[in-house]
Amino acid sequence: MSALDEPLKKANEALGKKITSSLLSNGYRTAVYAHDAHDAIRLALGLIPDNCSVGIPGTVTVRELGLPERLIEKKCRVYHHWDPSLTTAEARAARLAEENSADWFVTSSNAVTLDGKMVNIDGTGNRIACMSWGTGRILFIIGLNKVARDLDGAIARARNSATPANSLRTGLDTPCSKTGYCVDCNSPDRACRVISIIERVPFGREAHVILVGEKLGY
Numbered sequence: 001m002s003a004l005d006e007p008l009k010k011a012n013e014a015l016g017k018k019i020t021s022s023l024l025s026n027g028y029r030t031a032v033y034a035h036d037a038h039d040a041i042r043l044a045l046g047l048i049p050d051n052c053s054v055g056i057p058g059t060v061t062v063r064e065l066g067l068p069e070r071l072i073e074k075k076c077r078v079y080h081h082w083d084p085s086l087t088t089a090e091a092r093a094a095r096l097a098e099e100n101s102a103d104w105f106v107t108s109s110n111a112v113t114l115d116g117k118m119v120n121i122d123g124t125g126n127r128i129a130c131m132s133w134g135t136g137r138i139l140f141i142i143g144l145n146k147v148a149r150d151l152d153g154a155i156a157r158a159r160n161s162a163t164p165a166n167s168l169r170t171g172l173d174t175p176c177s178k179t180g181y182c183v184d185c186n187s188p189d190r191a192c193r194v195i196s197i198i199e200r201v202p203f204g205r206e207a208h209v210i211l212v213g214e215k216l217g218y
């Protein structure tokens with residue numbers, strides 16, 4: 001790291017401190033700041049025990065970190081529906097159910113606000129459903145690139161930053177996959193079908209957050 005990186009590191013730390021404090025006030029069991037991906041992986045592996053089941057929904061962040069492979073090394077049973085061996089709708093639906101009923105659900109968030117609210121947009125709704133309700137514990141891993149000042153900014157971020165890239169990744173023929181920003185389309189392939197705002201941790205849920213001081217996911 002060069003001397004010129006030091007001010008950015010300090011600014012990121014201050015931002016991380018503000019958001020983790022907000023998240024703790026909103027009922028998260030733990031909310032910690034990790035300086036980088038390496039630190040985030042260490043914290044995640046410390047939180048999730050060996051030999052448990054882990055559901056991983058559609059998340060670029062968690063895959064970028066290489067966390068599924070590290071969890072398998074810990075003898076965890078990892079369920080994820082991006083598995084290319086799932087060739088039928090029935091097999092995919094069964095895997096989604098396994099994902100959502102695992103001991104841990106490890107995901108990111110399309111956006112998090114300064115006052116600790118999570119905003120997410122889904123096409124299928126499985127990820128949002130499990131963020132809101134589930135029997136297992138949930139861990140959010142969120143790069144600082146997902147931070148928005150307020151709810152309006154968070155929704156705009158989810159539509160204008162996350163969805164165009166996700167549309168391209170999944171091959172959806174949406175207008176934003178060509179423009180790079182949202183036009184609030186009525187396309188048959190529209191990816192934005194369900195929106196969720198988690199203002200406080202839902203009753204009965206144990207939720208944790210690792211906020212990471214670098215860009216992760218879209």
Ligand code: SF4
Pocket residue numbers: 159160163164167174175176177181182183184185186187189190191192
């Ligand atoms: S509403 Fe349509 S154009 Fe806007 S982000 Fe969603 S899919 Fe893209």
